Amino acid sequence: MENDELLKAKExxxxxxxxxxxxxxxxxxxxxxxxxSSMITFLVFGVIxxxxxxxxIEFTKDIVEVEYxxxxxxxxxxxxxxxxxxxxxxxxxxxxxxxxxxxxQNHRRYLKSINYSQLKGQNKGVGSLGSCDPIITNKDLxxxxxxxxxxxxxxxxxxxxxxxxxxxxxxxxxISDYSIDETNIAWDSDVDDTFGQxxxxxxxxxxxxxxxxxxxxxxxxxxxxxRKLWGRIRTDIPKGSIALxxxxxxxxxxxxxxxxxxxxxxxxxxxKNYLLAICSxxxxxxxxxxxxxxxxxxxxxxNNKAANEGNNNLHVD
Numbered sequence: 025m026e027n028d029e030l031l032k033a034k035e036x037x038x039x040x041x042x043x044x045x046x047x048x049x050x051x052x053x054x055x056x057x058x059x060x061s062s063m064i065t066f067l068v069f070g071v072i073x074x075x076x077x078x079x080x081i082e083f084t085k086d087i088v089e090v091e092y093x094x095x096x097x098x099x100x101x102x103x104x105x106x107x108x109x110x111x112x113x114x115x116x117x118x119x120x121x122x123x124x125x126x127x128x129q130n131h132r133r134y135l136k137s138i139n140y141s142q143l144k145g146q147n148k149g150v151g152s153l154g155s156c157d158p159i160i161t162n163k164d165l166x167x168x169x170x171x172x173x174x175x176x177x178x179x180x181x182x183x184x185x186x187x188x189x190x191x192x193x194x195x196x197x198x199i200s201d202y203s204i205d206e207t208n209i210a211w212d213s214d215v216d217d218t219f220g221q222x223x224x225x226x227x228x229x230x231x232x233x234x235x236x237x238x239x240x241x242x243x244x245x246x247x248x249x250x251r252k253l254w255g256r257i258r259t260d261i262p263k264g265s266i267a268l269x270x271x272x273x274x275x276x277x278x279x280x281x282x283x284x285x286x287x288x289x290x291x292x293x294x295x296k297n298y299l300l301a302i303c304s305x306x307x308x309x310x311x312x313x314x315x316x317x318x319x320x321x322x323x324x325x326x327n328n329k330a331a332n333e334g335n336n337n338l339h340v341d
Contacts, residue, residue: 059322066315073308080301083291088112091123095283098272105269114261114289120204122195123251125282129188129244137187143233143242145220148181156185162230165190170230183222183229184238192231192241195274197254197285200267204255210239251286261287 090108098104128134139156142148153160162168163178165185170176182189197204219242221234231238240252268285276283288295 059318063315063318066311070308070311073304077301077304087296088114089288093284100275103271108268116258118257119288120255121251121286123284125249128248134187145222159190196271198269206255209253210236
């Protein structure tokens with residue numbers, strides 16, 4: 025029996041050794057870069073990056089954007105109305121953003137203070153919410169009622185828990201004569217895969233985990249100055265003045281922050297983005313510099329080679 029198995033193993037080994045699809049016998053393409061090929065590659069990518077950067081700047085110039093900082097003009101807990109001046113006609117869809125400055129959503133402890141199972145709709149006990157430290161219970165959250173007015177047990181699990189949820193942005197906006205569509209503002213992948221609602225949500229949640237403003241907030245920003253989508257206006261706004269009403273509920277004074285309301289049109293590349301255009305121009309410029317360096321290196325090598333050949337001929341003579 026053992027001899028049969030040994031024979032089969034040997035036959036299999038022979039078949040594998042004769043197989044041309046083994047990695048060792050497959051022909052491999054190993055391109056060897058030269059100075060000329062490197063120079064051409066850098067030139068091609070330089071043209072691509074520079075062209076994209078210039079096109080992006082031209083598209084960005086056509087975007088109409090209106091900003092209004094209101095944290096220094098409207099007291100926390102109050103409602104304020106301000107007249108916004110629209111410098112040019114704005115074509116729909118007009119994006120409504122809020123911008124916060126000096127808020128570090130990328131802090132390590134802040135990012136770790138979350139429980140994804142709970143966000144998907146699972147009811148979790150206090151003992152299983154250690155990842156949400158220091159915001160685990162409603163007492164830690166500092167709330168006695170939900171946003172809907174439902175009383176909350178102070179010792180019950182905070183739902184949603186964690187620092188990211190606790191710092192949820194709560195300001196609201198309205199514009200006279202224009203309706204702001206607050207639907208479809210979150211990523212589809214987040215709505216479908218990451219967030220869910222427990223069966224008895226109205227009794228245990230202080231805020232709905234499927235509210236799209238909450239979902240947008242939970243996708244943390246990588247920089248301390250960021251903007252997040254709050255809604256869209258799906259009608260054109262002509263040049264002139266409009267009245268903006270802000271319900272200022274979110275205090276930013278504790279971290280010396282700033283709050284700004286933004287209206288912006290879009291183009292084929294999205295909203296205003298000079299940073300991407302500048303990065304493309306810098307990358308294109310670097311590619312041309314590297315191409316020039318390759319050319320100069322080729323010229324130096326060629327001259328050195330010619331000089332060496334001349335010296336050799338003199339020694340021969």
